[in-house]
Amino acid sequence: MSDKNRSPDLSTLRAELIADIEALSDEDLLREAREAGEDILKIAGEVRSSARESAASVLRAGLASAKSAAAARRAGRAPVRPKLEELKRLVRNALTHQPGAALAFREGKAVSDNDWQTLYDDLVSLGAIKSGSHED
Amino acid sequence: MADSGSGADVFATSGDIQEAIESLTTTEAYRLRKIARVLIPGSEYQDPRELLNEVFVRAMEGAAGHVGRRWPKSRVLFSAFVIETMKSLVDGSRESVWSTRTASFADAELRATGSAVASISSPSVEDQVLEEESRDAARRAATHAAAQIENHFEHDEEVSLLLECLKDGLTGAKAIEACGFRDRTHYETVRRRLRRGIEKMFPEGEPT
Numbered sequence: 001m002s003d004k005n006r007s008p009d010l011s012t013l014r015a016e017l018i019a020d021i022e023a024l025s026d027e028d029l030l031r032e033a034r035e036a037g038e039d040i041l042k043i044a045g046e047v048r049s050s051a052r053e054s055a056a057s058v059l060r061a062g063l064a065s066a067k068s069a070a071a072a073r074r075a076g077r078a079p080v081r082p083k084l085e086e087l088k089r090l091v092r093n094a095l096t097h098q099p100g101a102a103l104a105f106r107e108g109k110a111v112s113d114n115d116w117q118t119l120y121d122d123l124v125s126l127g128a129i130k131s132g133s134h135e136d
Numbered sequence: 137m138a139d140s141g142s143g144a145d146v147f148a149t150s151g152d153i154q155e156a157i158e159s160l161t162t163t164e165a166y167r168l169r170k171i172a173r174v175l176i177p178g179s180e181y182q183d184p185r186e187l188l189n190e191v192f193v194r195a196m197e198g199a200a201g202h203v204g205r206r207w208p209k210s211r212v213l214f215s216a217f218v219i220e221t222m223k224s225l226v227d228g229s230r231e232s233v234w235s236t237r238t239a240s241f242a243d244a245e246l247r248a249t250g251s252a253v254a255s256i257s258s259p260s261v262e263d264q265v266l267e268e269e270s271r272d273a274a275r276r277a278a279t280h281a282a283a284q285i286e287n288h289f290e291h292d293e294e295v296s297l298l299l300e301c302l303k304d305g306l307t308g309a310k311a312i313e314a315c316g317f318r319d320r321t322h323y324e325t326v327r328r329r330l331r332r333g334i335e336k337m338f339p340e341g342e343p344t
Contacts, residue, residue: 010178010278011227012302013285017174018219019307020331023324026163033166036335044165047188051157054189058196059150 079121084113087120094128146210150199153207156214157192164215171219174331177338178281179226180274184340191221288337294326295333 024032033040081087123129148156172184181187191205195217198204207217289295301311308323317323
């Protein structure tokens with residue numbers, strides 16, 4: 001037999017408590033509820049309502065998480081640029097209409113493709129070129 | 137959108153779980169709450185609602201493919217899944233006084249799918265210290281609850297005998313044979329007295 005100083009194993013004890021409640025017939029369950037002065041309809045309603053709210057909270061959290069992930073994807077997305085020749089045409093056109101900006105550019109001399117693309121992105125962000133105004 | 141696991145298992149979707157919640161009958165819902173009540177003494181849960189809600193949250197998270205509990209709806213009734221998950225949570229939430237052998241099917245599902253552990257990062261030293269302190273507190277709480285139960289029944293020889301059997305991990309037929317209960321009916325009568333006594337001791341799951 002066991003050492004008196006040991007405590008009951010809560011895990012085994014819990015399994016037995018569950019087994020006892022599962023063994024109760026619905027009639028026994030109702031009788032125990034009456035004896036304990038419990039309103040079974042009210043308690044069952046609370047369980048369902050609380051469960052419904054818990055489940056909904058997970059769905060809401062999932063939706064919020066999906067929204068913020070989509071926003072992060074949009075923020076980190078590489079800029080969509082037209083083909084290089086079209087890009088240069090749009091930049092030249094924008095600079096023609098904004099001479100001040102043109103001074104800051106090196107008049108097309110030894111300008112790398114990367115410079116064109118960076119300038120294009122800057123002009124798009126300044127609103128001088130409307131993103132998506134190109135054909136591709 | 138049902139997801140097939142190994143073998144013939146079909147796991148529930150979020151919609152299945154919501155539907156099952158709506159389909160709980162009055163006696164099923166009341167029975168679940170009654171079980172939650174007797175499970176929480178010695179656990180980190182203070183209220184049966186808190187434990188039940190945790191189950192539904194875990195189930196929904198599992199259905200969404202996150203860390204959680206997945207309901208194998210093709211072979212387990214929803215109520216049984218809720219009960220097993222509650223038990224698994226309380227046994228895991230506070231370390232059992234000495235037993236760690238209870239591995240529910242819900243835990244097994246998590247291990248089998250592997251999806252649960254993928255996103256868990258290694259804990260920091262501070263987290264480990266906190267976790268250890270939490271475990272110590274858990275052990276103390278579980279030991280305290282167990283001692284309260286033993287003391288409560290010290291003048292009831294039969295229930296004390298049943299508690300002795302449980303200390304040895306003996307239940308059912310083994311307890312009847314080893315601990316001298318006359319028969320199954322006798323064993324179940326004593327077990328019922330134990331359960332009802334615990335319900336009175338912990339009216340809302342907390343010690344009086």
